[in-house]
Amino acid sequence: MSTVLLFVIVGKNEPLFEAEFNKVPGSTTQDSVTRQNYFVLHSAIDLVEKAAWTTSNMYLKVVDKVNHQQVSTFLTAGNIKFMLLHGGRSEDSIKNFFTDVYELYVKLSMNPFYKYDTPITSKSFDTRVRAVARRYLS
Amino acid sequence: MSRNTTNILDRPLGRGALRGGDQSSVSLSAFAYLYSELVQYHQSRVASISELERRLEHSGYGVGLRMLELLAYRARESKREIRLMSMLQFVSSNVWKSLFGKAADSLERSIDHADEFMIVDYEPITSTFVSVPSDLGQLSVDAYISGIIAGVLEGSGFPARVTAHSVAVEEGEGGGR
Numbered sequence: 001m002s003t004v005l006l007f008v009i010v011g012k013n014e015p016l017f018e019a020e021f022n023k024v025p026g027s028t029t030q031d032s033v034t035r036q037n038y039f040v041l042h043s044a045i046d047l048v049e050k051a052a053w054t055t056s057n058m059y060l061k062v063v064d065k066v067n068h069q070q071v072s073t074f075l076t077a078g079n080i081k082f083m084l085l086h087g088g089r090s091e092d093s094i095k096n097f098f099t100d101v102y103e104l105y106v107k108l109s110m111n112p113f114y115k116y117d118t119p120i121t122s123k124s125f126d127t128r129v130r131a132v133a134r135r136y137l138s
Numbered sequence: 139m140s141r142n143t144t145n146i147l148d149r150p151l152g153r154g155a156l157r158g159g160d161q162s163s164v165s166l167s168a169f170a171y172l173y174s175e176l177v178q179y180h181q182s183r184v185a186s187i188s189e190l191e192r193r194l195e196h197s198g199y200g201v202g203l204r205m206l207e208l209l210a211y212r213a214r215e216s217k218r219e220i221r222l223m224s225m226l227q228f229v230s231s232n233v234w235k236s237l238f239g240k241a242a243d244s245l246e247r248s249i250d251h252a253d254e255f256m257i258v259d260y261e262p263i264t265s266t267f268v269s270v271p272s273d274l275g276q277l278s279v280d281a282y283i284s285g286i287i288a289g290v291l292e293g294s295g296f297p298a299r300v301t302a303h304s305v306a307v308e309e310g311e312g313g314g315r
Contacts, residue, residue: 078294
């Protein structure tokens with residue numbers, strides 16, 4: 001479904017943060033669609049790792065296209081991957097979204113109690129990421 | 139007694155050293171005092187020199203990871219380093235300037251091993267005020283700085299082993315692989 005956006009922050013071994021940005025509140029996507037979304041996004045991780053060493057840009061644009069869905073990626077300096085599964089959004093809005101989430105991520109990692117590469121459990125981070133998504137992606 | 143608690147996600151990250159008034163710094167004596175307490179804390183809990191050095195490195199590791207993300211963000215270029223030499227230059231100039239106020243004194247490549255490098259600092263602030271007793275002869279408290287360097291390198295995808303050594307006339311520091 002092109003209206004559902006899946007955003008995942010992936011560390012070296014496991015996803016650190018997941019969020020779905022549904023454009024239709026109140027409806028639930030079918031299980032098979034959700035599973036497919038996760039599958040597409042995770043299979044793109046290999047392509048991201050390959051591309052990571054070829055460019056020094058943080059924003060990698062679209063790394064994979066499956067059916068009508070595209071996966072865009074942003075890499076932080078610490079090689080944490082921000083991946084967004086979408087059905088076609090403008091490059092600029094995705095880039096702005098990633099930049100704002102990057103700022104939130106850097107602020108979060110300044111917390112001496114947050115261990116690098118561990119799942120992000122902060123509720124305020126979750127709220128703010130959703131606010132950023134509402135601003136740039138809908 | 140009330141205190142303004144701003145959420146960490148709302149605080150500004152700062153723009154770094156370029157603007158004169160913006161850079162906030164900590165006094166050397168405050169840092170030296172805190173660091174001496176850190177060393178004493180670990181020293182009371184370990185039984186060997188290498189364990190103490192390992193703990194100091196571990197303490198510095200988190201600092202290195204955070205410096206990497208923070209400096210890359212503040213540079214506002216949206217670029218990552220993917221080549222080793224530019225990464226090492228980033229460490230010896232940017233990281234050093236931001237932590238210690240000046241760039242490292244030199245970055246050298248070892249002649250014996252192609253994958254070994256040395257960052258030289260004549261007066262590392264962690265050991266300026268530390269005197270090592272003779273029964274702990276080999277100890278280098280600059281292991282903290284080794285940890286910082288290791289954190290920066292490993293975070294950006296260059297696994298490295300970093301150690302701190304002092305060399306007679308000059309203070310020598312760090313060897314990464």
